Amino acid sequence: MPGPELVPFPEDKRLPKLVDTVVIGGGIIGASTALELAERGVSVLLCEKGRIGAEQSSRNWGWVRLSQRDPREIPLMLESMSIWQGLAARTGHQTGYHSCGSLFTAKTAKQRDQMQRWTQNLQSFDIDSQMLRGDALRALLPGHQGQIESALSTPLDGRAEPQWATHAIAMGARAAGAAVMTSCAVRSVDVQAGQIAGVVTERGRVACTSVVVAGGAWSRLFLGNTGISLPQLKVLNSVLRCSPVAGGPDVALWADGYALRKRADGGYTVASGAENVVDIVPDSFRLGLRFLPAFLGEWRSLRFRLSGRWQDEAAQARHWTPDQETAFEHCRILDPSPAQSALKSGWAAAQQAFPVLQQADVVQSWGGLIDVTPDAIPVISGVEDLPGLFISTGYSGHGFGIGPGAGRLMADMVLGTPPVVDPLPFRLSRFSDGSRVRPDSGR
Numbered sequence: 374m375p376g377p378e379l380v381p382f383p384e385d386k387r388l389p390k391l392v393d394t395v396v397i398g399g400g401i402i403g404a405s406t407a408l409e410l411a412e413r414g415v416s417v418l419l420c421e422k423g424r425i426g427a428e429q430s431s432r433n434w435g436w437v438r439l440s441q442r443d444p445r446e447i448p449l450m451l452e453s454m455s456i457w458q459g460l461a462a463r464t465g466h467q468t469g470y471h472s473c474g475s476l477f478t479a480k481t482a483k484q485r486d487q488m489q490r491w492t493q494n495l496q497s498f499d500i501d502s503q504m505l506r507g508d509a510l511r512a513l514l515p516g517h518q519g520q521i522e523s524a525l526s527t528p529l530d531g532r533a534e535p536q537w538a539t540h541a542i543a544m545g546a547r548a549a550g551a552a553v554m555t556s557c558a559v560r561s562v563d564v565q566a567g568q569i570a571g572v573v574t575e576r577g578r579v580a581c582t583s584v585v586v587a588g589g590a591w592s593r594l595f596l597g598n599t600g601i602s603l604p605q606l607k608v609l610n611s612v613l614r615c616s617p618v619a620g621g622p623d624v625a626l627w628a629d630g631y632a633l634r635k636r637a638d639g640g641y642t643v644a645s646g647a648e649n650v651v652d653i654v655p656d657s658f659r660l661g662l663r664f665l666p667a668f669l670g671e672w673r674s675l676r677f678r679l680s681g682r683w684q685d686e687a688a689q690a691r692h693w694t695p696d697q698e699t700a701f702e703h704c705r706i707l708d709p710s711p712a713q714s715a716l717k718s719g720w721a722a723a724q725q726a727f728p729v730l731q732q733a734d735v736v737q738s739w740g741g742l743i744d745v746t747p748d749a750i751p752v753i754s755g756v757e758d759l760p761g762l763f764i765s766t767g768y769s770g771h772g773f774g775i776g777p778g779a780g781r782l783m784a785d786m787v788l789g790t791p792p793v794v795d796p797l798p799f800r801l802s803r804f805s806d807g808s809r810v811r812p813d814s815g816r
């Protein structure tokens with residue numbers, strides 16, 4: 374099943390020979406970083422191995438949410454939300470951003486108490502986020518059948534269209550002067566005298582003084598070749614969209630067995646919300662202990678399986694020289710098959726809760742590989758002993774909403790200007806000493 378349809382991107386044809394910064398990866402993180410840098414007068418090359426936004430950034434649910442976030446991400450998410458509001462006007466392209474509010478339902482008293490406690494994280498920000506019940510809750514859920522005892526409501530939350538947003542941001546970056554190359558994999562960084570001197574792409578070398586690795590699910594492989602150990606695994610989430618239907622909720626809703634949000638075309642993007650697949654791959658063993666606490670915390674929603682991905686990843690070279698073809702050229706777009714059981718159960722639960730959805734057809738479904746870190750927050754960081762190398766990755770299933778803010782923070786880091794939020798929680802060195810390791814050390 375092909376992934377969601379994307380707007381064609383008018384990429385640049387000629388690879389520049391020299392820029393200030395090369396950004397690797399044309400997802401929302403790389404595109405937002407390129408936009409921020411280009412607008413500040415930096416010469417930027419954004420290099421994407423496949424198509425702009427074709428991996429996670431177009432496959433996600435489209436939620437732009439503050440609610441239920443790790444408290445360490447809240448300041449950056451608030452910055453991001455204010456950027457989303459002006460992004461379409463700033464780039465001249467639609468993003469589909471709409472502040473529709475969100476609801477997370479509580480099944481048990483324990484969940485309700487946890488949600489209530491979470492709202493305390495917002496106290497110093499003066500943001501409305503509260504548990505709703507009864508008529509106030511029902512008013513947000515027209516056509517809902519069945520019982521919902523209570524739900525966490527955050528009116529500031531919203532949605533955007535994943536198939537439009539990254540395209541818009543990359544177009545904005547281009548208009549601000551960035552070069553954008555697609556079908557152009559970066560094979561490696563060029564390090565001279567202990568610092569970044571350029572990158573080698575499949576189309577040739579580009580000299581630069583800084584590189585931002587925003588390679589999504591590929592970042593671990595790319596960085597490993599440079600001797601940097603990034604603990605990162607992939608988790609499959611499955612999504613469908615249905616045809617337009619009138620009368621359903623406008624609010625983005627995460628409930629028992631399904632999650633849905635209204636689309637700009639009048640349909641809904643629907644997922645199970647409770648089923649993610651973890652393919653067992655060689656990295657599962659290399660990184661298993663680091664991820665154990667996360668897996669134990671999330672085990673109810675995880676299904677482990679052995680699939681063809683074991684062979685694919687086992688066959689991938691982990692070290693290569695710049696003249697060799699790489700996995701980034703062999704796989705232009707990660708397009709995993711969705712898990713049918715998750716699609717079926719999510720759609721059935723959504724139709725049961727909102728009978729109006731029985732009038733809609735499932736128009737498309739797709740899978741997306743989410744890149745996760747052991748503590749489920751990203752790495753937005755420099756690399757201590759390799760000046761000029763920066764990393765922005767590992768957004769652990771919630772990087773779409775925070776992407777524009779993450780781009781701003783990374784631009785601050787590259788330029789050495791005061792950071793828009795404190796980047797300390799996102800440093801690479803929380804996983805190691807932050808320094809490079811020998812390429813063959815197996816970490």
Ligand SMILES: Cc1cc2nc3c(=O)[nH]c(=O)nc-3n(C[C@H](O)[C@H](O)[C@H](O)COP(=O)(O)OP(=O)(O)OC[C@H]3O[C@@H](n4cnc5c(N)ncnc54)[C@H](O)[C@@H]3O)c2cc1C
Nearest residue numbers: 398400401402422430433434436559589741771772773774
């Ligand atoms: C099914 C699903 C649902 C989700 N729902 C939400 C949601 O509702 N809200 C939310 O906030 N987040 C959500 N997320 C998470 C969100 O989509 C991601 O966190 C975010 O898109 C990550 O952006 P990225 O730019 O880091 O990665 P990606 O979008 O994956 O982009 C990385 C890009 O780098 C390119 N690349 C990699 N290596 C190289 C190389 N060597 N050379 C050139 N290019 C390279 C890849 O081709 C890719 O296009 C969801 C994710 C999935 C999969």
